[in-house]
Amino acid sequence: MIVTIAGLVLVALAIVDEYVTTLSLHGGGPLSGRLVARLWGPAARSGRIGHRVLERYGALMLPVILLTWTLLLYVGWTLVFLGRPEAVVNATTGEPVGWPQRLYFTG
Numbered sequence: 166m167i168v169t170i171a172g173l174v175l176v177a178l179a180i181v182d183e184y185v186t187t188l189s190l191h192g193g194g195p196l197s198g199r200l201v202a203r204l205w206g207p208a209a210r211s212g213r214i215g216h217r218v219l220e221r222y223g224a225l226m227l228p229v230i231l232l233t234w235t236l237l238l239y240v241g242w243t244l245v246f247l248g249r250p251e252a253v254v255n256a257t258t259g260e261p262v263g264w265p266q267r268l269y270f271t272g
Contacts, residue, residue, distance in 0.1 A: 172244025179237035186230070196237075197230045204229065243271045 182194030193201055208222055243264075246252045250261040253270050262270075 166248060168244050169248030172241045172246075172248060175237050175241030175244065179234050179241065182237075183234055196233065200230065200233060201226050239271060243268055246271060 178196060182196040185191060185194035186197045192198060205223070205226065209219060246267045247264055253262050253267050254260060255262055255266075
């Protein structure tokens with residue numbers, strides 16, 4: 166039960182962050198805003214990094230955010246399916262499958 170709730174929290178966090186980041190006018194979401202601040206802040210404050218490097222560093226932020234959302238959803242749904250034994254069953258035997266099969270099912 167706790168595993169399922171943890172998975173649902175991760176899925177909800179990813180969805181809310183995606184919504185706030187992409188569709189609202191408030192800027193980055195609760196997770197992506199903090200992630201970018203942690204990654205971008207030290208690089209921008211360091212006077213040794215040039216403008217061109219910061220441009221490329223900034224361009225890498227989008228794939229990092231997208232990868233974070235993808236991983237949150239993947240791990241979240243995996244936890245949801247791990248939390249209930251009958252959530253994923255073998256089609257032939259009707260028996261619950263192990264975590265590798267649930268991970269495969271999620272992906």
